[in-house]
Each structure stands twice: as C-alpha cells, then as structure tokens.
Amino acid sequence: MIRTRFAPSPTGFLHVGGLRTALYNYLFAKSHNGRFILRIEDTDQSRKVPGAVENLIETLKWANVTPDEGPEFGGDLGPYIQSQRLEIYRQHIQSLIEKGHAYYCFCSTDRLDALRKQQIAEHRQPRYDNRCRTLSDSDIRKRLANNEPHVVRMKTPETGTIEIHDLIRGNVPFPAEQLDDQVLMKSDGYPTYHLANVVDDHLMQISHVIRGEEWLPSTPKHQLLYKYFGWDSPQFAHLSLLLNPDKSKLSKRQGDVAVEDYRKKGYLPEALINFLALLGWNPGTDQEIFSMEELIHEFSLERVGRSGAIFNVEKLAWMNGHYIRTLSPEKLFQLSSGFLPDRSGWSDSQTISVLTAIQEGLTKFSELPDKTRLFFTEKLNYDIPDIQEYLAKPEAVTILESLVSQMEIVQDFNGDSFVAAIKTVQKTTGIKGKPLWMTIRAALTGETHGPEIHVITNILSQETCACRLQLALDYARRQTSRN
RNA sequence: GGCGCCAUCGUCUAGUGGUUAGGACAUCACGCUUUCAAUGUGGUAACCGGAGUUCAAUUCUCCGUGGCGCUACCA
Numbered sequence: 001m002i003r004t005r006f007a008p009s010p011t012g013f014l015h016v017g018g019l020r021t022a023l024y025n026y027l028f029a030k031s032h033n034g035r036f037i038l039r040i041e042d043t044d045q046s047r048k049v050p051g052a053v054e055n056l057i058e059t060l061k062w063a064n065v066t067p068d069e070g071p072e073f074g075g076d077l078g079p080y081i082q083s084q085r086l087e088i089y090r091q092h093i094q095s096l097i098e099k100g101h102a103y104y105c106f107c108s109t110d111r112l113d114a115l116r117k118q119q120i121a122e123h124r125q126p127r128y129d130n131r132c133r134t135l136s137d138s139d140i141r142k143r144l145a146n147n148e149p150h151v152v153r154m155k156t157p158e159t160g161t162i163e164i165h166d167l168i169r170g171n172v173p174f175p176a177e178q179l180d181d182q183v184l185m186k187s188d189g190y191p192t193y194h195l196a197n198v199v200d201d202h203l204m205q206i207s208h209v210i211r212g213e214e215w216l217p218s219t220p221k222h223q224l225l226y227k228y229f230g231w232d233s234p235q236f237a238h239l240s241l242l243l244n245p246d247k248s249k250l251s252k253r254q255g256d257v258a259v260e261d262y263r264k265k266g267y268l269p270e271a272l273i274n275f276l277a278l279l280g281w282n283p284g285t286d287q288e289i290f291s292m293e294e295l296i297h298e299f300s301l302e303r304v305g306r307s308g309a310i311f312n313v314e315k316l317a318w319m320n321g322h323y324i325r326t327l328s329p330e331k332l333f334q335l336s337s338g339f340l341p342d343r344s345g346w347s348d349s350q351t352i353s354v355l356t357a358i359q360e361g362l363t364k365f366s367e368l369p370d371k372t373r374l375f376f377t378e379k380l381n382y383d384i385p386d387i388q389e390y391l392a393k394p395e396a397v398t399i400l401e402s403l404v405s406q407m408e409i410v411q412d413f414n415g416d417s418f419v420a421a422i423k424t425v426q427k428t429t430g431i432k433g434k435p436l437w438m439t440i441r442a443a444l445t446g447e448t449h450g451p452e453i454h455v456i457t458n459i460l461s462q463e464t465c466a467c468r469l470q471l472a473l474d475y476a477r478r479q480t481s482r483n
Numbered sequence: 484g485g486c487g488c489c490a491u492c493g494u495c496u497a498g499u500g501g502u503u504a505g506g507a508c509a510u511c512a513c514g515c516u517u518u519c520a521a522u523g524u525g526g527u528a529a530c531c532g533g534a535g536u537u538c539a540a541u542u543c544u545c546c547g548u549g550g551c552g553c554u555a556c557c558a
Contacts, residue, residue: 009558044557109556116555125485126554151556169488178486178554186556193558217487217553240489240551247550275495278507282496286506305496308551312494315508325521361520437517449519 002034003207006060006067007197009041010052013258014059016311017212017242017250020276024239025210026065027277027299037204038070040081041197043190053081059259063269064292069204077204082196089191092199092229093152093184101228102184104140105132106150127180128153152185154194154225162220167208167237167301174220182221194218198225201234210237210301213308237301240280240308250311262316266339266365271320279309289322321363329356339365343376353459357451373447375459380446380468382475390435390442391472392479398429399439400473407469413462415454422453443472 006022008014029036038060040053057072069075079085096102107128116126133155143150156179163173184195191199201209216238226233242250250257256265262272274290282305283290283298290298327335333352343351358371374380382391390396406421422440426432441453444465450456457465 007558011558041558047557105556112556120484123484149556153556172487175486180554183556188556190556192556197558212552213488214552214558238488243551245494249551278495280495284497286497288507307489309496310494312508315495318508321521358520360522432517434517441518447518451520452516452518 001205001207002029002032003037003205004029004034004210005037005039005201005204005206006065007039007041007200007211008056009044009047010049010056011044011047012049012052013260014056015250015257016259016262016272016276017257019059019063019065019259019272020242020279021210021212021239022060022065023063023273023276024281024299024304025208027295028208028210028301029068030296031299034207035068036065037075037077037206038067038073038080039200039204040071040083041193042081042083043186043193043196045188045190055260059263062263063259063273065273080204082191082200085196085200086189086191088203089185089196089199090189093191093195096154096184096228097152099228100155102152102154103133104135104144104150105153105181105183106135106143106148107132108149125178130181133181149187151183151187153181154184154221154228156181156221156224162223164219164223164236166216166219167235168304168306169216169238172216172219174217176220179221179224182218194221194225198222198229202226202229202231206234208235208237210239213238213240237304239304240306242279243308243310245310245312247308247310255311255313264366266335266368267316267320268323268335271316271323274323275316275319279311280305289319317363324362324364325360327359332356332359336365336368339368341369341372341376343372346376350459357455357459371450374445374450374456377446380471382442382446382472386448387442387446388479390439390448391476393439393476394480395431395435396439396443396476397473397480399425399431399436400443400469400476402429403440404466404469404473407462407466410462413457413465415456415458418457418465419454440469443469443476 004025006018006025008018008022026036028034038057040056042048042053053071057070060066067073069077070080071078073080093102097104105128112128115129119126132153157176160176161173162176162179163171165171182194183192185191200206219236219238223233244250244254246254248254256262259272263269270291273292273295277290277295277299278288281299281303284303324332329352332355333348336355340351346354354372354375357375362368362371382388402425403421406424410417410421422436426436429436437453438448441450442448444453444456444460
C-alpha cells in the first residue's frame, strides 16, 4: 500500500510551493491507488499561528488536493496533529536513550551560542562539541532530579559515510563527521522536526516521503534514526524548490506566494493545479492541459525534474484564461460572485450575458470590475485622452447628431438594428471606417476597446444607448465649440 | 567557510554519442476582426566554460564557474 503525506507547519498561509509538494504527494498516492495523509507539524510553539490549520485544510479542499486521512478527515493512525502526540514521542526518545543512541544534554543556549561564535571565528564548522555525551549516570540522575533544563540529542557516528537513496536524485553520500548531534527533544518537552517526523512517518506507515529539497541534507540523520529504532525507512524523493524570477528562493516581496493570493485574484484551482503540476514534472508528450484525473493517470516520479523552477505568473495567467474560456455561462456567473462591481438594476440573466460578452478576454476574475465597467457604470467618463481623440472633433458632432436622430426612429432595438442605424449614418454623413466606428464605441462605452458593437448593444437597452449617445454629443459640442 | 543539490531558447521543459535540438508561455510579423481580445499561420530565440574519453560530444567523466539549499532547543 502506497501512503504519502503532506506535513506542513501551521505558521501562516499555504505557500504555492507547499501546494505543489502536496499535489505531487497526492498524485503519486492516487496513481498507485494509495492514500494521501495530512499531518500538522506544530512542534514549534513560538511559530504557531491561530487559524492556520483551518486555513490550510480549507485551501487544500479548494485546490481539490483532498487528504484521505488527517485532522477533519479521519483515519485510524491519528491523532494527525503532532502537539497531540507528545506522549508517543516521549516514549520513543526514552527507548533511544536506553539503547544508547541518544543522551541528555544540559548545555545552555548561552554556551551553545558562544561555542558557535568561536567556531565561526576560527573558521571551523559550527556544530555541537558533544560535551554531554560523556556525562556520568549519577551526574545525569542528579541534574534531572534538580529539574535542570535539558534537551535530548541523538548520537551520530564520528566516521564513515551515510548514503541515502533518493528516487529523484539517486544515491547521495554524506560524510558522517558532518552530522551534528541533533537535538531530538527540546527543553520545553516538544520533539524537534527530525524526531517527530521519523516517528510519525513510521507509525503512520508512510511508504514514500516526497518533500522539498531543503530536507535533503538532514535525510542522513533521519536514516540513522530509522536504523536506531530498528525500522525500515520509507523511500525518499526530494523535490526542487520554486524560485523567484531572479532565481532566488520563491518569496514574498517578489510577488504572491500564498495560494490564498491567487484564489483572491480569481485564479481557478484547475489552472493553478495544472500549472503547478508542470513546474518540475512533464508527461513526455506535448500535452499542456491536464485535468486532475489525467494528472493522476499520467504522473510518475521518474519524470520529475531535478532543477529549480521559476514561478512564471504569465504562463499561469494564460492557463487560467484557457480554463475560464471553457466555463459555461452559469458556472462563469457563479464563480464571478464576489468579483463583480455594483450592478443594481441588472438581473442575473442580464449579468450572464455581460459576462459571456467579455469571457474570452478574461484571464482572471479580479479583472471583472474593469472589464464590465462599460456595461454597469452609471456615468461614463469621456475626459481621457484616448476618448477625446475621437469625441473632441467636429466629426464626432456630425456622427452623433445623425445617430441620435436615427435612434428616435429605430424599430426593434438590438445589435442588428443598431448596426443598421450606423450604416445609415455612414450614408448620410459620408464618414466611414475606423473614425465612424471608434467614435460610436467611444460615445457608447467611454473606452477604446471591448466587445463588438452589436454585442454591446444587444445587452444595453435602447434608453441607455440613446442617453449615452446624447451625453457624448453634448460633450463633443462643448469640446469643439471651446476650440 | 564546510557539506550537498542543480545547470538546454527570456521562462517551463522534451530530447539524443551522429537531430534542420522539439513543444508550451512570453515576444515579433501576418491573416481574421471596422477596437481589444480570442483564434490561425509564420518568425526570432538555447545546449554555462575548460579539459578528457571517442571517428564523433549538448549528451559520458573530471575540473572550474554560477545558482540554490543546509549548516538552530525553525520547520
């Protein structure tokens, strides 16, 4: 049974890199009929953020990367929140101490800091000097009885090489003397990542650990821990990191990193997932668009790349536009709620025709207020250079006077009859082509681009159009008389 | 500094001991469209450097360079 897990710390919003890690775990598990587990690694009390767990779960659900087990998802191997498993860790640390693979350390943080500073000053490798390894049993008992603050460290080998096998990177050797006597239990009684992670992955029967590359250097320590416990270690696969456009590690400051940010801007989960899947993985074919089902079917760790990938928002935007174009009118309307500006006086079905009219040019829902303004606005603004280029001309007065009078006699107002009216204007005024059409577009919408005129006038009422044209005519007259 | 990972168009990537080095985004041109977009067609654009192995290296090996990660009682 393949079992994978996503094990975030609840320190804030879910990061897009985190979502990619979760996704790869999910896809790998699902493609092998396995299970995907969510575990919350909240062993650092100082970094805990209230509400982060709920937000994490909510975001995973939104993205459709839904755990089979985890807090709120059930499962037989819980609890799935590490702060609720302290007793389990305590017992395991005790067994390690008894077997001689771990030891109490009473060194103060002051001493540790001083030690590190000195080592750096002497250009030596900063690491613990193993001082408490050799404490006598009676000494330890006495200091424990005195309630002296202490941690528990693991005993690492002094020499030799520890080689780990990574599914993506192959065999990676690490010289043992590089390994620090890592702290396993902190003085507050909480385990560190290294201990809790190994214990939980074993107890939760995780078969494959798929995580970020930042964990590669500590994997030999984890491997050692499995050996000390007498357990088989899971398989490892370390994913490359997501990068900023300047190739530094993806971070706030250079753009949005929280999944939440993209959701708020109106990116669809399908697009974000499709995009993230292709950042470091490819199917070996030319296919670019994948549904979650297709991803599950196609995904394999063998085709995951080794180098870091820049998070290219432009491609995500293209992909999002692609998914938006496939939306049915009803779905489009449903998803646009929360992004629409005030549209009092507009029914849902009228709103749907507005949305359909601008659908093909939409790349994300946050553009909605801008792109729908020409329909919903109460008052058009002609006082911008692009518009004045057309309306502040004597020609505009001629065109609009003619069109306004046409409006009074037009029958069955709609896109077609309005276009017919424009043709009449063309005949009577002799003005044609871009000057004619753009002037009318400017008058009608206050913008120089948008959907086709007949599409717009199919939606806008005759009254609205007549009113806007009259307003534009007045404006054109004022502008030209002034000059 | 030490240890480790990585290296093909601007970006995501495919690929090979002999290829016109392929696709997608972006970009440019043209078509369609009396606007924009969408769409169609075409174009520009890459094997980090140096040795070695080989008849032949972008591909294999080593070195260098660069980028990144780790080097906490954070994960």
